[in-house]
Amino acid sequence: QIQLVESGGGAVQFGGSLRLSCAISGLNLDYWAIGWFRQAPGKKREGVSCIDSSDGTTDYADSVKGRFTVSRDNAKNTVYLEMNSLKSEDTAIYYCAAAFVNRRDWGTDKLDRYKYDHWGQGTQVTVSS
Numbered sequence: 001q002i003q004l005v006e007s008g009g010g011a012v013q014f015g016g017s018l019r020l021s022c023a024i025s026g027l028n029l030d031y032w033a034i035g036w037f038r039q040a041p042g043k044k045r046e047g048v049s050c051i052d053s054s055d056g057t058t059d060y061a062d063s064v065k066g067r068f069t070v071s072r073d074n075a076k077n078t079v080y081l082e083m084n085s086l087k088s089e090d091t092a093i094y095y096c097a098a099a100f101v102n103r104r105d106w107g108t109d110k111l112d113r114y115k116y117d118h119w120g121q122g123t124q125v126t127v128s129s
Contacts, residue, residue: 002026002118003023004097004098004119005120006095006123009124009125010126012127013127014087014129017086019081020036021080024096025077029053032101033053033098033099034096035051035097035098036050036097037097037111038092039092040092046111046113047059048061050070050111051072052110053072057110068081068082068083070082079096090127093125094125095122097119099116
């Protein structure tokens with residue numbers, strides 16, 4: 001059974017930090033990239049970051065570059081999103097998702113949510129000023 005379970009969300013003040021976790025089961029991460037997405041009220045779900053072990057790359061949305069870091073713990077089959085210097089505009093529900101790296105269109109725009117097949121339930125992040 002494929003499962004992605006996010007945790008680590010919460011309320012934090014402007015400039016603070018949080019670390020989100022995505023615990024993954026039922027997938028071989030050599031063939032599945034893990035992305036982080038977020039959705040604020042009234043807005044579309046947007047890609048935040050991706051880690052792709054098939055080619056050793058990470059990707060970030062411009063809005064989070066230099067502040068967020070994605071990483072993976074192979075032993076725990078868990079992907080993390082370290083978020084620093086948080087701003088009010090980072091407030092959203094954060095989701096992790098899995099994309100099959102052997103799909104034909106995978107190489108471009110790894111933050112395209114339509115390329116992801118499996119999703120977690122989300123975790124709320126609220127940044128107060």
